[in-house]
Amino acid sequence: MGFETFGKVSFTSETKAAAFVDYLAQGKVMGTRCKACGTAYFPPKMDCPSCPDSETEWVEITGPGKLIAYSTVHYGPAGFEDDAPYTIAVGEFGNGLHIFSRISKDIKVEEIKPGMKLKVVPIKLTGDRLSYEFQKA
Numbered sequence: 670m671g672f673e674t675f676g677k678v679s680f681t682s683e684t685k686a687a688a689f690v691d692y693l694a695q696g697k698v699m700g701t702r703c704k705a706c707g708t709a710y711f712p713p714k715m716d717c718p719s720c721p722d723s724e725t726e727w728v729e730i731t732g733p734g735k736l737i738a739y740s741t742v743h744y745g746p747a748g749f750e751d752d753a754p755y756t757i758a759v760g761e762f763g764n765g766l767h768i769f770s771r772i773s774k775d776i777k778v779e780e781i782k783p784g785m786k787l788k789v790v791p792i793k794l795t796g797d798r799l800s801y802e803f804q805k806a
Contacts, residue, residue: 701713733786775804
């Protein structure tokens with residue numbers, strides 16, 4: 670599977686991190702960790718910007734995270750205008766990873782509070798496309 674199936678709008682079909690989409694298809698949301706310095710990344714990075722090493726390994730994002738910040742989008746950008754309104758957020762997960770994602774529309778806006786527990790899960794979009802979103806933990 671290529672990276673062209675990731676998200677609603679994809680601007681590239683080739684990337685060193687294309688396995689990210691394969692993991693989504695397997696039901697896993699993955700980041701990477703540098704084998705030399707131990708720094709974890711999401712979205713995945715195959716080359717570590719913290720040290721001159723390119724030895725990375727895939728690590729699954731598991732366990733609950735904590736909602737740090739969120740905002741509701743009322744006028745989506747090109748390609749997303751029909752999705753609005755939707756809520757975007759930053760969650761903090763293990764290893765200090767901060768993940769930017771949409772919050773599931775199954776969570777009512779009035780329920781969303783900083784500090785709430787979230788999990789990040791793969792989702793299927795129309796047209797056999799894959800992405801991920803935050804859901805209640």
